Amino acid sequence: MDFSGKEYDRIRASRRKGSGRGSGRDGGGAADASVIGRECAVPGCTEEGAYRAPKGRGKEGQYFWFCLDHVREYNKTYNYFDGMTDDDVLAYQRDAITGHRPTQPIGVRGRKARAARNTWSGMIDDPFGLFGQGDPHAAPQPEQETRRISAADRHAFEVMGLEPGASREAIKSRYKTLVKRHHPDANQGDRSSEDRLRSIINAYNVLRRAGYC
Secondary structure (H helix, E strand, O other), X not given: OOOOOHHHHOOOOOOOOOOOOOOOOOOOOOOOHHHOOOEOOOOOOOOEOOEEEEOOXXXXXXXXXXXXXXXXXXXXXXXXXXXXXXXXXXXXXXXXXOXXXXXXXXXXXXXXXXXXXXHHHHHXXXXXXXXXXXXXXXXXXXXXXXXXXXXXXXXXXXXXXXXXXXXXXXXXHHHHHHHHHHOHHHHOOOOOOHHHHHHHHHHHHHHHXXXXX
């Protein structure tokens, strides 16, 4: 477009009706010509109430009408969160991010996520679980935790005479039994089994540091 042409010189911007209204929170905007004759809301004030100010939380869309001096005075002390605790203010600000509309998490982990993804398959008969859902009437199978056992952990289980992956209670019970059996005090001071006792203690410590007990 040629900004030096005559057509550009004839362009004029027109003021939209009502665009000059003040919000009542910016120090008083331009006066609203549609409220000529309205008196200021402050008792005793005879000035024209041409500037609006919000009434506050819980009264959205409702306004006071003040003169210029009183709307400025009102704005200095206006606090939308007046009467709310700090926790309430934080909750309000957090909800304001989504426009105070209820939200749901986009993604979750584990069995619930898989169930959510496969909900549609419950609408059809899928007895062989081709679509990942299986029999919709069958009880959900508990997820079994799989843990890789290192060579050191496996050796520690062997030293204590336990199967790899034994329960916490089984490890502790076996440890107490072996310590009592091979401790010199339980063998009339015989120290011939001290090496065996030392290996048992070391094995238990390995399993304990690995989180098995």
